Every structure is written in structure tokens, then in C-alpha cells.
Amino acid sequence: MTQKIIIAGSGFAGLWAALAAARAVSLAGKDGEVEVIVVSPTPNVTIRPRLYEAALVNMRPDIAPLLDAVGVRHIAGRVEAIDAKSRQITVTTANGARETLAYDRFILAAGSQTFRPPVPGLADYGFETDQLASAQKLHTHLKALAGLPETEARNTVVIAGGGLTGLETATEMPGRLRASLGPDATLRVIIVDNAEPVGASLGAEALPFIEEALAEDGVETRPGARVASIDADGVTLSSGERIATNTVVWTAGMRASPLAAQLPGEHDQLGRVVGDAYLRAPEAEGIFVTGDTVKVATDDQGNFNVMSCQHAMSLGRVAGYNAAAELVGLPLHPYSQPKYVTCLDLGPWGALYTEGWDRQVRFTRADGKKIKQDINTVWIYPPKPDRDTVFAIANPDYVIVP
Ligand SMILES: Cc1cc2nc3c(=O)[nH]c(=O)nc-3n(C[C@H](O)[C@H](O)[C@H](O)COP(=O)(O)OP(=O)(O)OC[C@H]3O[C@@H](n4cnc5c(N)ncnc54)[C@H](O)[C@@H]3O)c2cc1C
Structure with a gap:
């Protein structure tokens, strides 16, 4: 019987998890034996890092052709409940129906949202x-x-x-x-x-x-x-x-998707599940956590991922690969992302590009802005819907940093 990997969310982590899972299944020569399914409201990636900009153009690229190109199915809906014991999720589909879906592996990639404390008004x-x-x-x-x-x-x-x-x-x-x-x-x-x-x-x-x-x-x-x-x-x-x-x-703070709270185990103060090195939720068998819903070490120096695309895209690749690897018998890949950069847009002044967790300044003003424009218009956008191109970069150790 076909096994199922279900991914909640089609943001940076969910998209790359789906692409990496499809690649791993193909790599193992098991095409057709594992179905990869993404559940999200629509087959789009919202380019959240650009939402501070004045012109809100091309902020939700359509990923349906990309998912099609690698054989990933999209279900339009929202995951409402996760039942880790029976390995089922409940979904409200786009037409308002409630459906229960069984999975062999589930990947939580439902992202984060603004934290709204009870400030009057x-x-x-x-x-x-x-x-x-x-x-x-x-x-x-x-x-x-x-x-x-x-x-x-x-x-x-x-x-x-x-x-x-x-x-x-x-x-x-x-x-x-x-x-x-x-x-x-x-x-x-x-x-x-x-x-x-x-x-x-x-x-x-x-x-x-x-x-x-x-x-x-x-x-x-x-x-x-x-x-x-x-x-x-x-x-x-x-x-x-x-x-x-x-x-x-x-803009004062983010919290993980409320779905993370449905998973057993340790959570951090941002509501993220503390994952193991393979991005599994340690107390929920068959479930992986990724992107803004997981907290995990990026290196052996005491650093942890932050809620960012930079981490979400790599975390997605690793979670997707590992979820598939468990089903098709490939070795698991531990998550590691020792290089950390920041590129901060500072308006007409330019942008500030830093490297390292102590943020050593590398580029400023127009030089930094050039990098920010590349990040915002090229690097974080989904790739073209071509299977070979996608599989060449959907491997778990591919890292996008300059
Ligand atoms: C204004 C702004 C500026 C930012 N700037 C930067 C930056 O410069 N650099 C950087 O690296 N990061 C930046 N970030 C952070 C970055 O956008 C997030 O860390 C990143 O989007 C996380 O990716 P994700 O895939 O985990 O989650 P998301 O991108 O949030 O994607 C979550 C997905 O899950 C779906 N979803 C949610 N709930 C459900 C549900 N119940 N069922 C099914 N699907 C669901 C959503 O529709 C979406 O498809 C910025 C964020 C904002 C808001």
C-alpha cells in the first residue's frame, strides 16, 4: 500500500520539506510507493520577509506547477487537529468540509504568527x-x-x-x-x-x-x-x-503556530517544539517539526535556529528528507547550519549585511542593499518547476548563503 507523508503548511519550510521528501523517495527508487501531500489554505508561498515593503507585488507566488513537477499533491485546507496516537489529522478543506487523513509521517510546517499581548486597543x-x-x-x-x-x-x-x-x-x-x-x-x-x-x-x-x-x-x-x-x-x-x-x-514578537501546542513534549517560550537532531518531535512518534515550529541546535557551539527563512528553508529540506528516509530506508541526516548571516534593510540608507551570531559587519549601505535585493527577489523565491533543477537543490545539506 502507498505510504503517506503529510506536510502542514506551504511556507518556506513546508515547500522545501515537500521537495526534499519527493527527491528522497525518487533517490531510493521508490517512486509511487510514498505519496507526499501538502495541506495549506492555497498552493502559494507567502514571501513574509518582504511584507514591510511599500509595493506588495509578487508576494504570494503560485507553487502548484512546482508541486506538480515533482509529483506532490496539494490539498487546500487547514489542519485543525493532530492525533499523534492514531496518526491522523483533521483538516477543514477549502469548501468547509471536515476530513480525517491518516499519515505514516507528518511534518508540522505551519509557521508562526505575530504575538499579540493583551495591550488595550x-x-x-x-x-x-x-x-x-x-x-x-x-x-x-x-x-x-x-x-x-x-x-x-x-x-x-x-x-x-x-x-x-x-x-x-x-x-x-x-x-x-x-x-x-x-x-x-x-x-x-x-x-x-x-x-x-x-x-x-x-x-x-x-x-x-x-x-x-x-x-x-x-x-x-x-x-x-x-x-x-x-x-x-x-x-x-x-x-x-x-x-x-x-x-x-x-512588530513586537512572534509565536509558533498554535498547532505546535497540540504536540506532546518540551516547548520553548516561543511555543516551538524542541526537536531532536533529525527534526523529530521526540515525544510524538512519526511526527517531524520544522521551520518556525521547531527549536533545534544549529551547531555544537550553543546556537539555536531563529524564526527566519534562512533557517526555515534548510530545516524544511532536512525534515522532508528524513521523513521520507524513514519510510524508504535511507540513512537519516542530522540538521546542522553553522553559518548564520543577517541582512537588514534600513531604507534609503541601504542595508546592513552581517556574518556570525555576533553579527560582524561585512557590507553596508548600497553594497548591503544589493545583497538584500538578491535575497528578496531571487534566493527566497521558489525555484522553476523543473524536476531535475529542483532535485539538484532539494538535498538536506544545501544551504543558501552568499
Ligand atoms: C515582516 C517580516 C519580515 C521578515 N524578515 C525576515 C528576513 O529578513 N529574513 C528571514 O530569514 N526571515 C524573515 N522573516 C521571518 C520569516 O518570514 C519566517 O521565519 C518564515 O516565513 C518561516 O517559514 P515557515 O515555513 O516556518 O512558516 P511560514 O512562512 O509562516 O509558512 C507557514 C505555512 O503554513 C500555513 N499554515 C498555517 N496554519 C496552517 C494550518 N493550520 N494548516 C495548514 N497550513 C497552515 C500557512 O498558510 C503557510 O503556508 C520575516 C517575517 C516577517 C513577518
Whole structure:
């Protein structure tokens, strides 16, 4: 009987898990003996790392032809429940039906979402750049500001969170506001973050470049503070300061898909399952965890994966390969990804490219921006739907870094 690998999610990890699983089955000469199935709302990859950009173009490439090219089936739906004991999942399909599907191996690749703490007003007034729909909502809102009377609140954007996403969203924002409100409007973009100074978490070597970029791009900061409450006309900070604004963008933290909580075993503070070296959920036989739903060591130096495409694509390849390898009798491949880079877009200033967990600065300004553009327009996009090309790069030790 045909065995089944079911993958929940068609993001960076889910896509590469599917391609790597199909490759491993083929490598073992077992084509037709193992079916690889991806369950996700639609056969698209959302290019989440670009959702801070002004032009939301080509942000959800269609992967149906790619899955077809390697014989992977797509089911349009959402996984609702995972029953590790009976090896079944419950899916609500796109037409609203509930179906139970049995698997031999299951790969959780359902990603992550913005963490929304119970800050008063956040649910009603907060914007996000986390998913395409929320990024489009922000885009529409920024355009609509032009139709409001000129006030300080209209002309001010507050970014809650000064991590990578917050910095990228903030440094792009003056240009977006200018495009909406005209070149002569008096604009303010303010990052509010606990860190002192904002950007400190990116390391001592990166910090001066970040501060230079924020100053040049016209972005203010409120270090050592949190957004305590939000209403229609502004925010109140933990320091007591009131900032008039009609636009608050929440970028302060991510959490793993709630599906991860259905799996037994240890979870970290981000809700990720602590996986073994082969990306198995140690207490759920037959289940692999990957992408933003797993926490695992990247090397033997004490470093762990972060929620990023860089890690998700490699984690996907390893989980997909190993899930198939267990079924077709290939040796398992331990996950390892010792090289870590960061490429932080800092708006008109350029981009900051660093290497290593201590973020040693390698390229800045236009040189960094060139790398960021390559990452954002080439490296993270799905490959062409050609089986041989895909199988050449869907192996578990392929790593995309410059
Ligand atoms: C604004 C922003 C900027 C970022 N910048 C960077 C960056 O510069 N560099 C970087 O490396 N990373 C960046 N990231 C992080 C990166 O996007 C994520 O780490 C990455 O998308 C994780 O990949 P994933 O496949 O694990 O999850 P996702 O890409 O989130 O994919 C999850 C998939 O699961 C599906 N899904 C969800 N729930 C279910 C369900 N119940 N059933 C079935 N399917 C489900 C989704 O539809 C999707 O297909 C950024 C993220 C954001 C939001």
C-alpha cells in the first residue's frame, strides 16, 4: 500500500520539506510507493520577509506547477487537529468540509504568527506586516491617510518593536508616508522598544550603523519603553508619554503556530517544539517539526535556529528528507547550519549585511542593499518547476548563503 507523508503548511519550510521528501523517495527508487501531500489554505508561498515593503507585488507566488513537477499533491485546507496516537489529522478543506487523513509521517510546517499581548486597543487599532492580508490592510490605511485632515496624529507612525522587522518597517515608512501625504508634510516615524538603545540586541558592531541609518532616514526612537495602550488618536507608553498617531504597527514578537501546542513534549517560550537532531518531535512518534515550529541546535557551539527563512528553508529540506528516509530506508541526516548571516534593510540608507551570531559587519549601505535585493527577489523565491533543477537543490545539506 502507498505510504503517506503529510506536510502542514506551504511556507518556506513546508515547500522545501515537500521537495526534499519527493527527491528522497525518487533517490531510493521508490517512486509511487510514498505519496507526499501538502495541506495549506492555497498552493502559494507567502514571501513574509518582504511584507514591510511599500509595493506588495509578487508576494504570494503560485507553487502548484512546482508541486506538480515533482509529483506532490496539494490539498487546500487547514489542519485543525493532530492525533499523534492514531496518526491522523483533521483538516477543514477549502469548501468547509471536515476530513480525517491518516499519515505514516507528518511534518508540522505551519509557521508562526505575530504575538499579540493583551495591550488595550491593540486588537482594534494595531496594524501588522505579518501576513499578506495584514500588510495590505496597512498599505490601504497609509494611502487613506491622505484623505484625512492634516493633524499630528495623521502624520505620525509608531512602530512597536525595534527588532529586525520593526527596523525594516520603520526605515521604509518615511518614504511610504511621503508617497501618501506629499513631499511637504511634516512626518514622524517613531520606534518604541524596551532595548536601550534601540537596536542594541543586534550587537555592538551593528549598532552604530543602525543608529546612523535611523538618523539619516529620519526615524526617532523611544528606548526603554513599551506601548502600554492604543486608541484611535494615539498611544500611551510605559514611560507615561503620549504620542498622537493614527497608525501603530505592531512588530513586537512572534509565536509558533498554535498547532505546535497540540504536540506532546518540551516547548520553548516561543511555543516551538524542541526537536531532536533529525527534526523529530521526540515525544510524538512519526511526527517531524520544522521551520518556525521547531527549536533545534544549529551547531555544537550553543546556537539555536531563529524564526527566519534562512533557517526555515534548510530545516524544511532536512525534515522532508528524513521523513521520507524513514519510510524508504535511507540513512537519516542530522540538521546542522553553522553559518548564520543577517541582512537588514534600513531604507534609503541601504542595508546592513552581517556574518556570525555576533553579527560582524561585512557590507553596508548600497553594497548591503544589493545583497538584500538578491535575497528578496531571487534566493527566497521558489525555484522553476523543473524536476531535475529542483532535485539538484532539494538535498538536506544545501544551504543558501552568499
Ligand atoms: C515582516 C517580516 C519580515 C521578515 N524578515 C525576515 C528576513 O529578513 N529574513 C528571514 O530569514 N526571515 C524573515 N522573516 C521571518 C520569516 O518570514 C519566517 O521565519 C518564515 O516565513 C518561516 O517559514 P515557515 O515555513 O516556518 O512558516 P511560514 O512562512 O509562516 O509558512 C507557514 C505555512 O503554513 C500555513 N499554515 C498555517 N496554519 C496552517 C494550518 N493550520 N494548516 C495548514 N497550513 C497552515 C500557512 O498558510 C503557510 O503556508 C520575516 C517575517 C516577517 C513577518
